[in-house]
Amino acid sequence: MADDSIAIVGGTGDLGYGLALRWAKAGRDVYIGSRVALRAEEAAKKIRGQLGEHARVTGLANEEAIHRAWIVVIAVPFSAQISTITSLKEKFQTGQTVVDCTVPLEAAVGGAATRTLNLWAGSAAEQAARYLPPAVHTVAVFQNVPAPILQELDHDVDCDVFVCGDNPEARARMKPWIEAISNCRYIDGGKLENARVVEALTAFLIGINRRYKTHSGIRVTGIPAGT
Numbered sequence: 001m002a003d004d005s006i007a008i009v010g011g012t013g014d015l016g017y018g019l020a021l022r023w024a025k026a027g028r029d030v031y032i033g034s035r036v037a038l039r040a041e042e043a044a045k046k047i048r049g050q051l052g053e054h055a056r057v058t059g060l061a062n063e064e065a066i067h068r069a070w071i072v073v074i075a076v077p078f079s080a081q082i083s084t085i086t087s088l089k090e091k092f093q094t095g096q097t098v099v100d101c102t103v104p105l106e107a108a109v110g111g112a113a114t115r116t117l118n119l120w121a122g123s124a125a126e127q128a129a130r131y132l133p134p135a136v137h138t139v140a141v142f143q144n145v146p147a148p149i150l151q152e153l154d155h156d157v158d159c160d161v162f163v164c165g166d167n168p169e170a171r172a173r174m175k176p177w178i179e180a181i182s183n184c185r186y187i188d189g190g191k192l193e194n195a196r197v198v199e200a201l202t203a204f205l206i207g208i209n210r211r212y213k214t215h216s217g218i219r220v221t222g223i224p225a226g227t
């Protein structure tokens with residue numbers, strides 16, 4: 001497995017596809033995963049159509065994709081998070097960093113997208129960590145990054161991206177991946193439990209999006225450039 005590769009479970013979806021597109025544009029090796037390999041291959045083909053045949057993007061079944069990279073992004077709906085992790089549990093490898101992007105919106109149970117659900121684990125990311133093997137490092141990333149902007153290559157993504165996780169090296173591993181996306185900045189978000197705040201912010205941003213008819217993101221002031 002190479003250090004400059006990444007796998008995306010649910011990489012055919014809005015967020016996963018947008019991330020795959022941006023990372024492929026930055027010249028990284030991207031393995032798009034899907035429950036159906038053909039769907040993943042179609043998404044990879046679409047990206048090559050957008051970027052050119054040189055783009056290093058491959059579509060595979062989720063099980064195959066997660067074998068190819070040290071960093072695995074889980075980009076599936078909240079309602080499918082536990083079942084997806086459980087079904088792939090045996091496939092993760094010691095030392096992998098697993099990136100959970102899930103936001104537990106109330107919309108998952110028929111409610112509002114401007115509210116989150118209270119989870120027993122504290123956050124969707126902490127829930128993911130409970131179901132993942134203990135030998136992987138769980139980090140929570142990208143909850144506040146709007147997929148529609150990621151998918152529009154002529155738009156600057158222009159966001160700060162919080163990385164929460166209990167292992168500092170695993171958090172730092174995400175920095176180059178975040179900074180490969182146009183005008184995104186890595187912010188060390190500290191422990192995984194801080195994902196509770198970050199996930200709730202997404203529901204708040206969805207309300208802002210509706211009022212201002214936009215795709216908003218977050219910027220933190222007071223952090224000097226280059227730190």
Ligand SMILES: NC(=O)c1ccc[n+]([C@@H]2O[C@H](COP(=O)([O-])OP(=O)(O)OC[C@H]3O[C@@H](n4cnc5c(N)ncnc54)[C@H](OP(=O)(O)O)[C@@H]3O)[C@@H](O)[C@H]2O)c1
Nearest residue numbers: 010012013014015034035075076077078080102103143147
């Ligand atoms: N959309 C955003 O702007 C955004 C922003 C930040 C965070 N997020 C979070 O990122 C995650 C993905 O969001 P999304 O909007 O990309 O979701 P999505 O497009 O609805 O779904 C993503 C992918 O998940 C797989 N999937 C769907 N239903 C599934 C099921 N029942 N079981 C297993 N896999 C299933 C599908 O891939 P296959 O059918 O190919 O397997 C689908 O393409 C969510 O947890 C969301 O809260 C989204």
